[in-house]
Amino acid sequence: MLMMAGAAGPTALAGLQGSASSREAICRTVDATADSYRVSASFLTRILWQESGFRTDVTSPAGAAGVAQFMPGTAAERGLGDPYDPDHAVPEAARFLAELIVKFGNTGLAAAAYNAGAARVTRWLKGETGLPTETQLYVLAVTGHHPEEWKSRRRDAPAATEQGNCFGITASLAGLRLSSPLARTASPRMAVWQIRLDEFLSRAARMKDQRPGTVPISGASRAAESLCNRIRALGAPCAVYER
Template sequence: MRFLPATGCRAAPARPAARRHARRLRRAGALALLLVLAARAPARAEPHEPAADDAVAVLCGIVEDSAKGAGLPVPYFTRLIWRESAFQPHAVSPAGALGVAQFMPGTASERGLADPFDPAAAIPASAKLLADLARRFGNLGLAAAAYNAGPTRTQKWLDGQGDMPFETQSYVLAITGHDVEEWRAATPPDSAAPGPVEPCVVAIGKLRLARGPSGEPAVSGLFAPWGVQLAASFSKGSALRAFARARHDYAAVIGDRQPFVLGSVLRSRGWRPFYRVRLPAQTGGEAKRLCDRIQAVGGACAVLRS
């Protein structure tokens, strides 16, 4: 990540490159210490205690420097990284995306990223990838779509050969404030309008309020308007393990379908986030047919609107 002894003599001003290098080293050391402290912290620690806020501040420094280095707007890149992982360096998605920037292993290898769980490497790599996607597709909205759905699927959608996933449509809207169809037609006029540059830590504060006390994205995975729920728990890990058992037991029906996870606070269940793992479906009828097949082989499921 980007992360002089006192002598009684006035030091000569450091060169800009040297100052940047020193700043990166300080941030790297600070993040390493914070991650160690986080690993030792009690499992039931509150999500907004000072140590967590300090870690976010360190990550924000890397996000801001990486965005500027790649020519990306800081608020745009902040929202994208938050949407990917809620600034959690060790996040793992149900689909297998890794780290704070949620690189799939194949993409990480292609981009020369040795350790997706290292924010010092993953965040700059993410910024460079987005800049490359923006040059390829012409604007930041389509770059975000390609980051989420993949360049191949995005290009096929632009060529009229497929649909843009509902999850990606929501993703682009949340990050840019514009629908992906607007980005397809042209760069929205106000997307390039000058405005106040919102610091990363300020943006994160607003995003936390929007997402609730868990600090995690409300939805991860291939979100769809309907779902077949197979597992639920106050522990996201427990819910995903229960889903994995269901996938193993009913593999003939579930196959390689990827789930999405809804995490939210249900007032009837207290203030802890409650996680529900569902298989995506575009219609209620599609969800019911899938659930009926799972029940026919002895499984339990529920059809629910997302």
């Protein structure tokens, strides 16, 4: 298991995840809505999980509300009357993400814009500003790739995380637990972000053999350590633990 800490709202904290029954209900909306807006159900699922853990009743300190964490101003602009109602918030999130994908060219940059705002991402693409560390970690958690990879290959974007059924994905994510010392000692303002190693095993399988004289480790461990190194480079703590 790879444990990653990054600045975020309270919605990714341990315990703040919807029940199996509520996830199943939301997933029915996710699957139907994603198809309607031609957005990957897997992508929409991971966005919503990162935002709220599929909780419909959460509100961030900044005022972002509901399963899709719409800010009040954004909700008003988009005609979303009740961001706490997943039957309305999930389709609006899908529609918003579809617009961002068209605007920026791929899902990675769309995820960055959903988190940091389209204006911030536009300025970043022009070289006028940087992306917040929170956003960099957010994109990495949702897509398995750093924003720079999405930026440098906008017309030939890297493959996103594996596709899958919404309920299957959330069941796997909900099965992960915050049991490391890192989770217990992190600042209250830091949320622990969890990434399933399964998403990186295909890349691990392509890694070269260990050099002579080194200690062999599993492909999963190599993939986790490689990802952790990228997270540490962003200034966030990261550790790899055996499942």
